[in-house]
Amino acid sequence: QAFLTRIDQHNQAINAYISLDHDKTLAQAKVADAMLASNTASTLTGIPIAQKDIFVAKGWKTTCGSKMLENFIGPYDAGVIERFDAIGAVNLGKTNMDEFAMGSSNETSYFGKVQNPWDRSRVPGGSSGGSAAAVAARLCAAATGTDTGGSIRQPASLCGLSGLKPTYGLVSRYGMIAFASSLDQAGPMAKSCEDMALMMNVMTGFDERDSTSLNREKEDYTRGFAQLSADKPLAGLRVGLPKEYFAEGLSADVAKVIETAIAKYRKLGAEIVDVSLPNTMLSIPVYYVLAPAEASSNLSRFDGVRYGHRAAEYTDLMDMYCKSRAEGFGAEVKRRILIGTYVLSAGYFDAYYLKAQKIRRLIAQDFAEAFKKCDIILGPTAPSTAFKAGEKADDPVAMYLQDIYTIAVNLAGLPGMSIPAGFVEQDGKSLPVGLQIIGNYFDEARMLQAGHAYQ
């Protein structure tokens, strides 16, 4: 009730939530009460969380930020939603996002942009901008996000919170509306590494309904916290700094905060080593071939026939498809479908798609080499602090560069997270800066431990 009251007071301005249903939320809270009373509660029972509107939830409007799904009511629960429901967490509502998770500023949502609570003239980042703003403005205890090329980590960085993209395959994609299936992964957005570890304990696990879900033993992601000693808690941890992440393109004020954070890691006992990820600069062009290719295929299901928007007037079937899609999708989604269809077309497949797949492998090998020398990699999450709304809206390439430090992680399938590192003062406001921690496959517990020691 306390969170719902805050939401009623502040959401109209921030626009973090796009679907609220207080009756449903309070009914779930009652279920949690009953679990607490009957001793069947676990750690997150009764904890109110916000769900990104990319997760299908039964009886909830599920729009993916698009006019295409404006009136779509979820007929079933996504794997992630099921898992939170099963332990009695409470769904506060569905959060705003860039349309079909395409964007880095939450300005492409059909339901309007989201404000960054630290400076409301600035963007919260994207595509999980609604989830990030909701956590930052204390409109929920924690939230879920999804990250295809940075959409958990970059908004976490811009809104001063913690966000984790797990190893590809750890969290079920069942019922998570597909953008680029080989890259999409859901994860937690919260105030601290401790909170994220508790959420990971709920979110991860095998799901046979997702063909790329990994069948692994369940882990306890909080296990590293108790082992931290007061003196030099990170002794023995080798921290790699990729030189490409500290080169041209990184704003000077962000670089300063990150350097201070690295100095603190040294104090905590970590050993700092230099590493190189030579193909970093290729990650954006590779991503903008592969992600649109997959998106153009995934989004072909929105044809006006089975679900979603259908044009009111049309002459024949082809006209119905064309008009429904022309009306239902926004400009950025159309741009991606056009690029994707182009790179997959017969005459261009080898030159673009196949080549991009080969470079994707090289990018993964860069990390494999780096992890021979270090246990975790540290660097900036985003090249700048939150920018002004509208500043990059007309320049897709400038927008795409927001993900220069995050995208390679998705291409390699690795886990990556962002934690608050410090602040930059700008226009009389404090703007948060995120520190990125990249780990080897399945090394989330160690990353969370390293983040917790810093926090």
Ligand code: GLN
């Ligand atoms: N900003 C990137 C894009 O627009 C990443 C989005 C995401 O991770 N969902 O594709």
